Amino acid sequence: xxxxxxxxxxxxxxxxxxxxxxxxxxxxxxxxxxxxxxxxxxxxxxxxxxxxxxxxxxxxxxxxxxxxxxxxxxxxxxxxxxxxxxxxxxxxxxxxxxxxxxxxxxxxxxxxxxxxxxxxxxxxxxxxxxxxxxxxxxxxxxxxxxxxxxxxxxxxxxxxxxxxxxxxxxxxxxxxxxxxxxxxxxxxxxxxxxxxxxxxxxxxxxxxxxxxxxxxxxxxxxxxxxxxxxxxxxxxxxxxxxxxxxxxxxxxxxxxxxxxxxxxxxxxxxxxxxxxxxxxxxxxxxxxxxxxxxxxxxxxxxxxxxxxxxxxxxxxxxxxxxxxxxxxxxxxxxxxxxxxxxxxxxxxxxxxxxxxxxxxxxxxxxxxxxxxxxxxxxxxxxxxxx
Numbered sequence: 001x002x003x004x005x006x007x008x009x010x011x012x013x014x015x016x017x018x019x020x021x022x023x024x025x026x027x028x029x030x031x032x033x034x035x036x037x038x039x040x041x042x043x044x045x046x047x048x049x050x051x052x053x054x055x056x057x058x059x060x061x062x063x064x065x066x067x068x069x070x071x072x073x074x075x076x077x078x079x080x081x082x083x084x085x086x087x088x089x090x091x092x093x094x095x096x097x098x099x100x101x102x103x104x105x106x107x108x109x110x111x112x113x114x115x116x117x118x119x120x121x122x123x124x125x126x127x128x129x130x131x132x133x134x135x136x137x138x139x140x141x142x143x144x145x146x147x148x149x150x151x152x153x154x155x156x157x158x159x160x161x162x163x164x165x166x167x168x169x170x171x172x173x174x175x176x177x178x179x180x181x182x183x184x185x186x187x188x189x190x191x192x193x194x195x196x197x198x199x200x201x202x203x204x205x206x207x208x209x210x211x212x213x214x215x216x217x218x219x220x221x222x223x224x225x226x227x228x229x230x231x232x233x234x235x236x237x238x239x240x241x242x243x244x245x246x247x248x249x250x251x252x253x254x255x256x257x258x259x260x261x262x263x264x265x266x267x268x269x270x271x272x273x274x275x276x277x278x279x280x281x282x283x284x285x286x287x288x289x290x291x292x293x294x295x296x297x298x299x300x301x302x303x304x305x306x307x308x309x310x311x312x313x314x315x316x317x318x319x320x321x322x323x324x325x326x327x328x329x330x331x332x333x334x335x336x337x338x339x340x341x342x343x344x345x346x347x348x349x350x351x352x353x354x355x356x357x358x359x360x361x362x363x364x365x366x367x368x369x370x371x372x373x374x375x376x377x378x379x380x381x382x383x384x385x386x
Contacts, residue, residue, distance in 0.1 A: 010336065017044030020359045022342070033367050034342040038181065038213045038319070038354040041240030042283040046358075049243055049279040056275035064266065071274035078281045079251070083222040085235070088251040089258065092269030096212030096238035097125025099248040100175065102263050103234045104129050107173035107206035110256050115170040117163060119154040121183030124175060124210055133175055135183070154180065155192050160199065168203035178224030181213035181354075184346035185314055185321025193228035200233070206256070207232045212248075213319070216240035217284055217357055220294030220317035227316070240357075245276035289357040293317040300353070300364050309375045310351075320353040321346065328378055331371075338377075339370035 014030075016023040020043060022030050032040065042049060056071075063069070072092060080086035091106075093099055104116060118124070118133040125131060132144050135151060150167065152159045164171060174196050180186040200207040209215075209232035214224040216237060221227055223235055233256060238248035248268070252258075267273070284290060297317040304313040304322055311323040324331050332351055335341045344352035355363075 012336075019043040019046075020356050020363050028340060030336075030340040030342055031363060031366055031370075032342045033353050033355045033359075034344045035354045035356050036244065037239065037344065038218060039239045039242075039244055040356045041216055041218070042243050042280055042287070042289065043356045043358040044244075046243065046279070046283055048283055049276065052275045052279035052282075053245070053272060056272055059271070061272045062267070062270045065264075065269060069269060069271060069274070071271055071278070072269045075269075075274045075277050075281075078278060079249075082281050082285055083235075083251070084226075085231075085251050087254050088235075089254065089256075091250050091252060091263055092273070093248045093250070093265050094246050094268050094273075095125070095248045096236065097127040097130045098265075098268075099212060099236035099238055099250050100124045100130040100133070100208070100210060101127045103208045103236050103250050104133065104173060104175065106234065106250070106252065106256065106263065107208060109259075109262050110206060111172055111204050113170055113172035113205070114148045115167055115172055116149045117160070117171060117174040118149055118151055119176060120151060121154055121180055121186060122151075122175070122177060122210075123180070123182035124177075125212075154183075154186060155189050157189075157192055157195050160192070160195060164199045164203055164205075168205070171203060171205045173206040173208050174200060175208040175210055177210045177212075177214055178227070179214040179219060179316060179319050181319070181352070182346060184350045185319060185352055187314060187316065188225075188228075190228040193225055194230055197228075197230040197232075206234060209235045211235050212238045213354075216280075217290035217293055218317055218319045218354070220290065220297060222290060224316060224319070241280065242273060242276040243280050245273055247273040247277050284357070287358065293357040296359055296361065296364060299361065300368075303364075303368050307372065307375070309379075315353075318353070318355055318357060318359065321350050324349045324351055327382065328375060330378065331374060334374045334378065335370060339374060341367060341370055 013025045014022045015025050020032050022032050076090040120135050122135045124133045132146050133149050178188050209225040211223045233253045235251040241247050294317050313322040
């Protein structure tokens with residue numbers, strides 16, 4: 001049997017990880033400024049996270065949601081406290097796509113309407129309804145196609161207002177990333193998110209804050225949507241939630257009422273996943289990582305803005321992107337293979353930085369030095385070739 005070939009792979013095998021570093025099978029050390037796609041929130045193999053999982057594994061790893069699982073209650077209480085959403089309800093699942101799928105379904109149950117507003121360059125997952133609300137035709141199969149999703153330009157307030165005025169009787173929900181990740185680190189304007197809140201209130205629609213990548217403290221607020229000073233009806237979470245252990249969830253406002261059978265999951269909220277998620281929140285709180293992410297991010301963004309060769313530096317906290325001009329098109333590859341630094345990308349020309357919230361100032365400087373050296377080396381090569 002062979003693996004189904006759906007990912008372009010770098011010829012690197014990582015065998016060990018600690019903090020913001022990973023090592024390959026040859027013992028080569030890499031600086032991880034990508035965080036495994038924003039998943040590593042508290043640092044690789046954080047000792048408290050490891051111990052929490054090991055201790056739980058010796059007790060019980062899994063039983064179904066047919067019984068009381070006190071760890072779920074403990075997680076809900078801790079999550080409410082750290083996020084500031086203590087009056088919300090928690091539904092646990094396994095991934096970001098599943099979180100968004102359940103959020104969209106829940107909204108439709110709540111108001112008995114069908115239409116979803118999504119936005120250009122959005123990414124909400126690869127499952128049936130989540131992918132239908134994702135602005136990438138290459139990953140939408142014919143079976144996923146539906147006329148229930150209306151795509152609007154991101155941050156276009158006039159288009160949003162007009163759409164609600166025309167279709168409000170049918171609009172069930174608006175799903176929006178506070179900062180678009182896969183779309184290229186595009187920040188939702190605060191006034192845009194405030195307008196979503198106003199229109200959802202006026203027309204009985206559900207505001208779904210996709211916080212799968214831009215949540216869990218990465219932006220310098222627990223949810224990047226919090227910068228707008230309004231509350232969403234549903235927040236979706238995953239990536240940084242388990243620091244690499246698969247877990248997702250949705251926070252649900254108190255006015256949305258549950259009913260037996262409306263949502264369900266086999267593995268969601270299992271004992272081991274809850275232990276991992278609790279460890280993450282405990283470390284975030286104990287090590288003040290949300291504030292640290294904000295400080296490190298401001299420092300990194302300001303330093304990046306001083307580099308003339310790169311363009312349009314943007315982001316909040318440790319969710320940062322910049323445009324790479326054509327003459328530096330090999331920048332990401334050279335950072336990886338010449339300087340042993342992992343970064344992310346967004347097609348066609350954006351480098352994304354999504355390191356652990358615990359990345360140190362020294363490690364940020366290490367990245368900046370390598371970035372400057374790489375840019376200089378590329379320019380020197382081009383001079384020689386000319």
